[in-house]
Amino acid sequence: MSKNIMFVVVAASALLLSGCASKLIGERIGADQVVLAQESQVAKCKLLGRTTFSVLANIGPIARSSEAVEDNLLQMARNDAIDKGGDTVVRGPMPAYGQRIYDIYECK
8 A cells, every 4th residue: 555545544544533532431420510610719619639631642643633632631520520529620730642630629
């Protein structure tokens, strides 16, 4: 197979997979109710934990869109909040592309 055809096949596969990748992370029941807040909004809330999440950032040589990566990371944080009895997450630093730290809070 020529290099051009191989590149087209890899690029097309990456585009198809990147659209589906956000669906690969399931949503826990109630996760859609978990609020994404700023640090200044959780002063009266109970901190339940801090977690670093990692998701697929590249498909072969092609980087996934930052929006898709952030959506996946946020979904994982919301799922984790449900598992820990939380209702609010605060986005923290991103140590590397495809990784983000979140704090989980109970505010209600």
